[in-house]
Amino acid sequence: MKSRKTEIHFFTGVDYEKEQEYLRRMHQSGWKIVRIDHSFIYCFEACEPENVVYQLDYYQEGKYSREDYLQMFQDCGWEYLFDSMEYHYFRKPADQMDKAEEIFCDDESRLEMLNRVLKGRIKWLIVIFLLNVVNVAVSFGWYVERWYCYGRKVELGPAASALYISWLLILSIYVILFIRFALIYHAFKKKAERS
Numbered sequence: 001m002k003s004r005k006t007e008i009h010f011f012t013g014v015d016y017e018k019e020q021e022y023l024r025r026m027h028q029s030g031w032k033i034v035r036i037d038h039s040f041i042y043c044f045e046a047c048e049p050e051n052v053v054y055q056l057d058y059y060q061e062g063k064y065s066r067e068d069y070l071q072m073f074q075d076c077g078w079e080y081l082f083d084s085m086e087y088h089y090f091r092k093p094a095d096q097m098d099k100a101e102e103i104f105c106d107d108e109s110r111l112e113m114l115n116r117v118l119k120g121r122i123k124w125l126i127v128i129f130l131l132n133v134v135n136v137a138v139s140f141g142w143y144v145e146r147w148y149c150y151g152r153k154v155e156l157g158p159a160a161s162a163l164y165i166s167w168l169l170i171l172s173i174y175v176i177l178f179i180r181f182a183l184i185y186h187a188f189k190k191k192a193e194r195s
Contacts, residue, residue: 005031005044012177013117014184016056016087023054027091036084051094056087058117108192114185129174135167 011019023033028051031044055078059069070080070088077097078090 003046004034005046007042007044008040009042010040012180013058014114014181016058016113020054020056023089023091024052027052027054033081033089035082036089039085052091053094053097055090055092057090058086058113059083059088060086060116111185111188111192114188118181118185125174125177129171129178132167132171132174 009019009022011022026033026042026044027047028049030047030049032047032052033054034043034045036042057073073080073090078092081089081091083089
């Protein structure tokens with residue numbers, strides 16, 4: 001039997017609950033997470049199947065020192081595993097938990113974490129997105145200008161077409177991610193305001 005295994009999964013910043021559940025299912029089936037490479041390559045090690053709860057927190061240095069931050073979770077019985085892309089991974093055996101204990105026990109604290117994600121990650125994605133929009137706009141102008149040069153249709157070749165299509169694809173992915181984040185953020189915000 002293999003002692004190590006690698007899987008590829010894509011979770012966005014707002015999919016942290018799905019990622020936690022995925023890690024729990026893997027542990028229950030005898031695979032504990034060891035590390036995550038490039039934010040989507042999940043490396044597991046064989047273990048005894050166990051009912052373990054995984055929790056993620058988005059944390060950037062600043063509010064607390066790293067030692068104080070990790071100690072706060074350790075004091076509550078959470079085992080710190082590693083961090084990946086500023087998300088910190090914790091786990092705790094389910095039988096050591098008080099009822100439905102979670103790092104984020106209410107919608108207000110979940111919203112606070114999403115605010116940290118928004119400030120820490122999304123702002124840079126917006127900058128990259130806007131640069132990509134400018135790039136596509138300039139490329140499109142160039143593309144159209146070359147397509148009908150002096151009133152005649154001109155073939156640009158597969159490389160230019162592939163590049164242009166890849167930029168459009170990247171823009172589409174960004175738009176989908178922004179809309180998804182906005183919808184989840186808005187839902188958490190409404191839920192927190194009601195409670």
